[in-house]
Amino acid sequence: MRAAAGIEVRGLRKRYGGTVALDGMTFGVRPGEVTGFVGPNGAGKSTTMRVVLGLDTPDEGTALIGGEPYARLREPLRHVGAVLDAGALQPSRRARDHLLWLAHSQGLGTRRVDEVIERTGLASAVRRRAAGFSLGMRQRLGIAAALLGDPPVLMLDEPFNGLDPEGIAWMRGFLVSLAAQGRSVLLSSHLMSELQDTADHLVVVGRGRVIADTSVEELIGAASGDRVTLRTTARSEAMTVLARAGATVAVIDRGTLTVSGLTSEAVVRLLGADGVAFSEVTAHRAALEEAYMELTRDAVEFRASDGRDEPGRTGEEADR
Numbered sequence: 456m457r458a459a460a461g462i463e464v465r466g467l468r469k470r471y472g473g474t475v476a477l478d479g480m481t482f483g484v485r486p487g488e489v490t491g492f493v494g495p496n497g498a499g500k501s502t503t504m505r506v507v508l509g510l511d512t513p514d515e516g517t518a519l520i521g522g523e524p525y526a527r528l529r530e531p532l533r534h535v536g537a538v539l540d541a542g543a544l545q546p547s548r549r550a551r552d553h554l555l556w557l558a559h560s561q562g563l564g565t566r567r568v569d570e571v572i573e574r575t576g577l578a579s580a581v582r583r584r585a586a587g588f589s590l591g592m593r594q595r596l597g598i599a600a601a602l603l604g605d606p607p608v609l610m611l612d613e614p615f616n617g618l619d620p621e622g623i624a625w626m627r628g629f630l631v632s633l634a635a636q637g638r639s640v641l642l643s644s645h646l647m648s649e650l651q652d653t654a655d656h657l658v659v660v661g662r663g664r665v666i667a668d669t670s671v672e673e674l675i676g677a678a679s680g681d682r683v684t685l686r687t688t689a690r691s692e693a694m695t696v697l698a699r700a701g702a703t704v705a706v707i708d709r710g711t712l713t714v715s716g717l718t719s720e721a722v723v724r725l726l727g728a729d730g731v732a733f734s735e736v737t738a739h740r741a742a743l744e745e746a747y748m749e750l751t752r753d754a755v756e757f758r759a760s761d762g763r764d765e766p767g768r769t770g771e772e773a774d775r
């Protein structure tokens with residue numbers, strides 16, 4: 456691998472007819488980190504990746520890999536590897552032949568092909584034809600191809616799509632190890648849960664622009680706000696007492712509530728004064744999924760209401 460390089464995306468705008476796909480998309484991807492590129496369907500993730508790879512032209516803005524636009528890279532496979540559509544394989548071609556064809560087209564040798572086959576755990580499948588490959592094997596083959604030129608930058612569009620739990624675990628570990636080698640790894644997903652244990656950094660997007668550019672830790676902290684988590688077996692009584700004191704109370708599960716608008720001291724005092732039993736009062740820490748939902752609420756085209764945080768609900772209403 457050559458000197459570390461990153462991705463720089465600045466002010467990308469792109470329309471398809473009346474649809475605004477990119478609306479000033481701006482972010483960077485640093486070496487040594489897995490950056491999760493996450494947002495609801497239609498947020499502009501795939502379009503951004505295609506622009507970075509020179510497969511689509513923006514109306515405005517720039518996208519650079521190691522300081523250069525893709526079109527100016529000599530031997531691009533040595534600078535960036537990408538898997539945009541793992542399904543796109545010539546069905547009759549055997550896995551190893553697919554890699555050999557790619558390698559030879561870029562002046563890379565057979566030895567490198569065997570190295571990437573080994574690294575991606577494809578050794579037992581290389582003589583099989585692509586048509587018989589599971590999606591998991593296709594993803595591995597896509598990554599093997601992306602790694603042929605030992606590039607410092609990797610981009611993967613929805614790499615967890617369709618993988619079974621074992622495939623997901625393998626993919627996570629593999630992506631983290633690639634970043635640990637100093638590579639810049641950008642991976643997209645529309646599910647935050649897929650990124651939770653993989654990404655160091657998150658670029659959250661919606662409607663063609665960046666909503667948050669943050670570390671995983673910061674995002675969880677920011678979304679947690681001034682809320683208190685309360686565990687109690689007397690949910691209904693607790694909700695009545697706290698709502699009466701002006702708090703907004705949401706039900707998380709049978710024995711857990713989150714309370715906004717009161718300090719934890721006030722919650723303890725109010726419940727104690729009314730003799731409502733509780734087992735725990737702690738500062739709330741939002742799970743990443745919850746943080747993500749809050750951030751992207753306005754950017755989602757369709758979302759069914761789960762009714763959890765409707766304002767003004769009382770304990771009795773919520774308990775029904």
Ligand SMILES: Nc1ncnc2c1ncn2[C@@H]1O[C@H](COP(=O)(O)OP(=O)(O)OP(=O)(O)O)[C@@H](O)[C@H]1O
Binds near residue numbers: 471494499502503645
């Ligand atoms: N070739 C195209 N022609 C017309 N519209 C397009 C084209 N490519 C993307 N779009 C539109 O641009 C917007 C952004 O799409 P994009 O595929 O980049 O989003 P995404 O974040 O990757 O979504 P998903 O998670 O569904 O893949 C969407 O409204 C999409 O319908």
